[in-house]
Amino acid sequence: MxxxxxxxxxxxxxTGSIGTSTLNVIRDHPDRFTVVGLTAGSNDELLERQVAEFxxxxxxxxxxxxxxxxRRRLPPASVEILxxxxxxxxxxxxxxxxxxxxxxxxxAGLLPTLAALEAKKTVAFANKETLxxxxxxxxxxxxxxxxxxxxxxxxxAIFQCLAGEQRSSIRRILLTASGGPFLDxxxxxxxxxxxxxxxxxxNWTMGAKIxxxxxxxxxxxxxxxxxRWLFGVSLEQIDVLIHRQSIxxxxxxxxxxxxxxxxxxxDMRVPIAYALSYPQRLPNRLPxxxxxxxxxxxxxxxxxxxxxCLRLAYEAARLGGTMPTVLNAANEVAVGAFLEQRLPFSExxxxxxxxMAAHTxxxxxxxxxxxxxxxxxxxxxxxxxx
Ligand code: NAD
Ligand code: MG
Numbered sequence: 001m002x003x004x005x006x007x008x009x010x011x012x013x014x015t016g017s018i019g020t021s022t023l024n025v026i027r028d029h030p031d032r033f034t035v036v037g038l039t040a041g042s043n044d045e046l047l048e049r050q051v052a053e054f055x056x057x058x059x060x061x062x063x064x065x066x067x068x069x070x071r072r073r074l075p076p077a078s079v080e081i082l083x084x085x086x087x088x089x090x091x092x093x094x095x096x097x098x099x100x101x102x103x104x105x106x107x108a109g110l111l112p113t114l115a116a117l118e119a120k121k122t123v124a125f126a127n128k129e130t131l132x133x134x135x136x137x138x139x140x141x142x143x144x145x146x147x148x149x150x151x152x153x154x155x156x157a158i159f160q161c162l163a164g165e166q167r168s169s170i171r172r173i174l175l176t177a178s179g180g181p182f183l184d185x186x187x188x189x190x191x192x193x194x195x196x197x198x199x200x201x202x203n204w205t206m207g208a209k210i211x212x213x214x215x216x217x218x219x220x221x222x223x224x225x226x227x228r229w230l231f232g233v234s235l236e237q238i239d240v241l242i243h244r245q246s247i248x249x250x251x252x253x254x255x256x257x258x259x260x261x262x263x264x265x266x267d268m269r270v271p272i273a274y275a276l277s278y279p280q281r282l283p284n285r286l287p288x289x290x291x292x293x294x295x296x297x298x299x300x301x302x303x304x305x306x307x308x309c310l311r312l313a314y315e316a317a318r319l320g321g322t323m324p325t326v327l328n329a330a331n332e333v334a335v336g337a338f339l340e341q342r343l344p345f346s347e348x349x350x351x352x353x354x355x356m357a358a359h360t361x362x363x364x365x366x367x368x369x370x371x372x373x374x375x376x377x378x379x380x381x382x383x384x385x386x
Contacts, residue, residue, distance in 0.1 A: 010037030013103035060087030117141040124275035126151040156271035157249035157262035193345035221313020321361035322373035329377035330355035
């Protein structure tokens with residue numbers, strides 16, 4: 001049998017939680033993948049170790065000083081080191097890369113991810129904030145939607161449930177949510193939540209921002225908007241279901257009432273490997289799902305009174321245009337302030353709601369409109385939290 005050629009990958013956000021898990025998968029399958037490009041925000045030390053191990057041709061750091069530090073340490077001939085958003089975007093479109101892992105956190109990933117889609121790369125897609133803030137532009141940039149392969153566990157599950165199905169047969173998408181660490185905490189105690197408590201997720205180990213988003217349920221709200229763009233369904237067709245065990249990663253109900261679910265252990269390396277190897281599946285050494293040991297899987301409706309971020313995300317999506325852009329930017333600023341202990345946990349939804357109330361949504365026609373709404377919302381929320 002002929003060997004499958006190795007797929008050349010560029011990893012944007014290689015020093016983060018998804019980025020390092022991506023490199024773990026690639027490390028286990030040297031016969032299947034090569035790394036041609038890597039990017040990071042400012043962690044030049046980890047990036048240096050990744051360069052030594054994976055030997056990319058091109059890397060970029062958002063922080064020019066970190067890029068300069070790396071240049072001083074690495075021999076010039078070994079790897080090309082770029083800086084800034086421009087540098088990261090060059091990695092995203094580098095000709096050698098067949099596939100790009102989009103794993104930068106937040107709005108910072110927008111320009112590189114858009115550029116990768118425009119350059120006709122297949123994009124393994126983790127950076128959900130970019131779809132929330134500019135869904136219209138992302139959908140427009142990827143003339144061929146089959147080139148976006150979801151990485152988010154729920155969206156990977158839905159993608160798998162839809163294999164061989166027609167999207168016109170979907171009645172409903174059921175997006176599962178673990179509910180985060182505060183499902184059973186009374187809301188009057190939300191004001192005293194510390195960053196350390198919010199960062200202790202019951203089922204998943206992830207970057208700080210998404211872990212706080214999971215605790216407010218904003219993560220699920222962002223995922224509703226993500227699902228809408230990825231699968232071309234209406235908002236009314238997407239329901240959220242609290243499922244504390246994080247075993248059923250999501251479900252699709254079809255017009256005939258049949259429901260298909262995707263199950264597995266809670267380990268991001270599984271959807272990451274699937275996105276990298278699609279349509280094939282790679283073997284791994286992870287434990288099998290043991291349903292008999294689990295015995296019980298539970299499902300309950302979300303409480304949007306207690307977790308207003310989920311309601312705000314639906315509202316922003318219904319209003320459309322630049323309102324989801326504003327929702328996302330306000331959330332990034334509020335979560336940042338909470339992590340720096342400048343804003344109580346209970347004020348995160350309130351700051352977002354106030355910012356949204358001050359905004360009149362405009363149609364998203366071009367990148368400038370999105371960037372202006374994003375910058376406006378950051379200013380407004382920053383002044384609210386200061
Ligand atoms: P993380 O914070 O662990 O890593 C973020 C990466 O982006 C790092 O490499 C960092 O250096 C880089 N980065 C940060 N700011 C940057 C900037 N301004 N410019 C350029 N690069 C920058 O985040 P993560 O948990 O790996 O999440 C990455 C994305 O994947 C997010 O959009 C998140 O919602 C999504 N996601 C993550 C998980 C998970 O398990 N961690 C699951 C589903 C979806
Ligand atoms: Mg998810």
